[in-house]
Amino acid sequence: MNECIVSGWGLTNPVSVRQSFPKSIEDLENLINSAHPKSIITRGLGRSYGDAAQLEKANVVRMDNFSFIDLKIEKNEVTTGSGISFDKLLNYIIPKGFFIPVSPGTRYVTVGGAIASDVHGKNHHVDGSFGNHVKSILILNGNGELQRLNKSSPREIERKQFWATIGGMGLTGVIIEATFELIPIETSLINLFTRNFENIDLLLEAMIEADKEYRYSVAWIDSLHPNLRGILSCGDHALLTDINGKNKKNPLEKIQDHNTKAPNYFPRGLMNNFTIKIFNEGWYRKSITAKKHNIETIGKFFYPLDAIKNWNRIYGSDGFVQYQFAIPDKKVELILDFLRKLQDNKIPNFLPVLKRFGDFKNGHLSFPIKGWTLATDIPANYEIAMELLDDFDEKIVDAGGRIYLSKDARQKKETFKKTYERYSEWKQIKNEMDKNNIFSSSLAERLEL
Ligand SMILES: Cc1cc2nc3c(=O)[nH]c(=O)nc-3n(C[C@H](O)[C@H](O)[C@H](O)COP(=O)(O)OP(=O)(O)OC[C@H]3O[C@@H](n4cnc5c(N)ncnc54)[C@H](O)[C@@H]3O)c2cc1C
Numbered sequence: 001m002n003e004c005i006v007s008g009w010g011l012t013n014p015v016s017v018r019q020s021f022p023k024s025i026e027d028l029e030n031l032i033n034s035a036h037p038k039s040i041i042t043r044g045l046g047r048s049y050g051d052a053a054q055l056e057k058a059n060v061v062r063m064d065n066f067s068f069i070d071l072k073i074e075k076n077e078v079t080t081g082s083g084i085s086f087d088k089l090l091n092y093i094i095p096k097g098f099f100i101p102v103s104p105g106t107r108y109v110t111v112g113g114a115i116a117s118d119v120h121g122k123n124h125h126v127d128g129s130f131g132n133h134v135k136s137i138l139i140l141n142g143n144g145e146l147q148r149l150n151k152s153s154p155r156e157i158e159r160k161q162f163w164a165t166i167g168g169m170g171l172t173g174v175i176i177e178a179t180f181e182l183i184p185i186e187t188s189l190i191n192l193f194t195r196n197f198e199n200i201d202l203l204l205e206a207m208i209e210a211d212k213e214y215r216y217s218v219a220w221i222d223s224l225h226p227n228l229r230g231i232l233s234c235g236d237h238a239l240l241t242d243i244n245g246k247n248k249k250n251p252l253e254k255i256q257d258h259n260t261k262a263p264n265y266f267p268r269g270l271m272n273n274f275t276i277k278i279f280n281e282g283w284y285r286k287s288i289t290a291k292k293h294n295i296e297t298i299g300k301f302f303y304p305l306d307a308i309k310n311w312n313r314i315y316g317s318d319g320f321v322q323y324q325f326a327i328p329d330k331k332v333e334l335i336l337d338f339l340r341k342l343q344d345n346k347i348p349n350f351l352p353v354l355k356r357f358g359d360f361k362n363g364h365l366s367f368p369i370k371g372w373t374l375a376t377d378i379p380a381n382y383e384i385a386m387e388l389l390d391d392f393d394e395k396i397v398d399a400g401g402r403i404y405l406s407k408d409a410r411q412k413k414e415t416f417k418k419t420y421e422r423y424s425e426w427k428q429i430k431n432e433m434d435k436n437n438i439f440s441s442s443l444a445e446r447l448e449l
Contacts, residue, residue, distance in 0.1 A: 006060065009312050010049040011319030012380050012409050015056040015442060019043075023065045025146065028174055031061065033144045038440035042170045044113030045085060047106055049322040050409030051442035052169050053113070058440070063112055066176055071096065077135065079179040082112030091254045094298070098182040099237065101133035105353075107255065107303050112175040117406040118167030118366040120357070120373075122216040122302075128360030129368055131166030133181040139165060141173035142434025164429040167363030169405055171444055172433045187251040189238040190216070192296040196288050200228035200336060203354075210234045211356055216301075219354040222280040223339050223376065224273060230354075231287045238295055247295060255299040261309045268316040271379050273348045315379050321409055323389055324375035326357060326367060327401035334399055335374050338392060342376075347385045352376035364426035367404045375407065386410065405443060416447040423449075 007014035022028045031040065042061045043053040054060065063083030069092050070079040076098070080089060086100060086107040093099070102114075102121040109119070118131040127133070136150045141161075149162040165172045193214070197203035203219055210217045214234035221230040240251060305311055312320070327334050335354065342349050352374060359370040367373075378385050393415045396403060402419035403411045417423055427449075431437075443449065 001059075006043070006046060006054050007319070008050045008052065008054070008409060009047050010321055010380065010409055011312060011315070011317070012321065013051050013442060015054050017054060017056070017058055017060040019060045019062055021062050021064055025140065025176065028061070028140050028176070029144055031059065032140060032142065032174070032438065035059070035436075035438040037437045038445075040438050041441040042112060042116070042174045044083070044110030044116075045108050047104075047109045047113065048117060048406040050407060051446065052117070052406055053441065055441045055445070061174055063110065063174070063176070068177075069093075071098070076184055077179060077181050079177060080111050081177050082110060082115070082175040084111055085109065086111070086114070087255070090298075093182060094185070094188045094254055095252050097185055097252060099185045099298070101181050101183055102127060102130040103302050105303065106306055108306065111178055112170075115166060115175055115178055116168060116170045118363050119406070120355070120368050122218045122355060124360075124368055125211045125217070125356040125358040126215050128358060129362070129366060130180070131163075131363050131366060132360050134166065135179045135181070137162060137165055137175055138177045139173040139175050142436065142438045147173075160429055161433060163363045164426050164433070165363070167366035168426070168430070169365060169443060169449065170441065171439045171449055172430055173439065183237070185237045185252070186240045187238045187243055187247070188253050188255075188298050189243055189247060189251070190235040190296045190298060190301040191238040191242050192233060192235040192294045192301060194231060194233050194287055194290065194292060194294065196229070196231050196284065198227055198229050200230060200339075203230040203232060204332060204335070206232055207354065207356060217356060220283070221339065221352045221354060222284055223342060223349055223352045224277050224280055225284075228336070228339055229284060231284065233301075235296070235301060243295055253297075255297070255303070260307060262311050262313050264313065266314050266316050268318065268381070271315055271320075271348055271350055273346060276348050276350055279350075315377075318379065318381040320377050321380050321386075321389070322375055322377050322407040324373060324404040324407040325396050325401050326369050326371060326373040326404070327396065327399050328369060328371040331399040331401065332372060334395060334401070335372060337395070338374065341388055341392065342385075345384055345388055347378060347382055347388065349376040349378045364422040364429070365405065365420055367402065367406070369400075369402065371401075373404075375404075408443065411447070413447045
């Protein structure tokens, strides 16, 4: 056990914790059986932006020693330890012709973290979120019971506990291992289609059309531009017949490691409207001159931010907040409303990203609802921005939307309870799986989860 300070990826709200690295299920059982109420939370690679994987003075359980990979090629599925990172998993399965069913925008997350957040990717409109592809989970619940939760179990209670754990933010127990489906691929390349749009209305229209044609789609918006112009990137896994030249030599190449490291210190206020405007202009122009159809590596398409290790430090020691909301299709005007409010109040915000959500079965606390999701990074030291977000939360509530728990560092419990309408049902299951409420987190405390 070691004492240290941890925070989310946004670097706000650091807390001091004790970290433990159990080596066996027996070690874990000992930890859980001797735990007090609200004293344990599991932590993956700490890529949730807010306060989900931490709790002041608590025991933070790291599953680094649970990192096996058991690939079942003939079934297109894999069983892994919960502590394995997507990075290690991908570099094992890609050369064997497989890709993960859903990927967030970084490969430095663990399987346990991906399940507990029920992460979504650029393919939600086609494939749903990660939980939709999980077949079974081995979990040690808060009562110290080892449970194998199968999605297709004939027992209703088991199915309920399964879905309460998918997106359950680590509060039903420690996920030890999981079995999930994989996508067979012929190459580790993406057939990419990129288009610039001079205003947001055209971009939104094109994105709805892209739902029908492409497995993956994502849009970046130049939120400082008067027309809110943007770039739409869509793609599919490239087939062997799509590639030629040097790509043919090793079509299932591993992902290249990042080689750039951000400095430890960045001046406060570096991310301001001036610097972001320069970046946005360059980004938009680069895309205009680039080819519309291209073959791109999985690394560059899915994980552009992973190219710079610890890029989160560019916001300085105050850190940043990632505000990500989901809204139903019919409330699309809120995207414009939100971005205009940021503009009118001159609030710097970086890399706003828009994705589409499809209609899929979800965990009780899973984030996606059919429609749109927008995420953007805002420096945490802009007081006026935080006030604006509080006001905007009200609009999200009225629109029937919600804020993503894995990105959240600031929403109020009232907002959460009004927007995650299956919360009470989830809480009942959590109370059964963790009778003494030993699992908690700063997020859980703040939102009374
Ligand atoms: C650059 C970047 C891009 C991202 N893009 C996306 C995206 O596109 N889509 C998306 O959905 N998310 C995205 N995320 C968020 C990220 O995918 C999630 O927060 C994910 O849960 C992080 O995984 P982790 O292993 O770091 O978990 P942590 O951040 O350490 O923990 C997240 C939650 O999982 C729980 N947990 C972790 N391991 C276990 C376990 N073994 N058992 C039980 N509970 C556990 C923790 O208690 C916590 O509640 C992004 C994050 C970054 C930094």
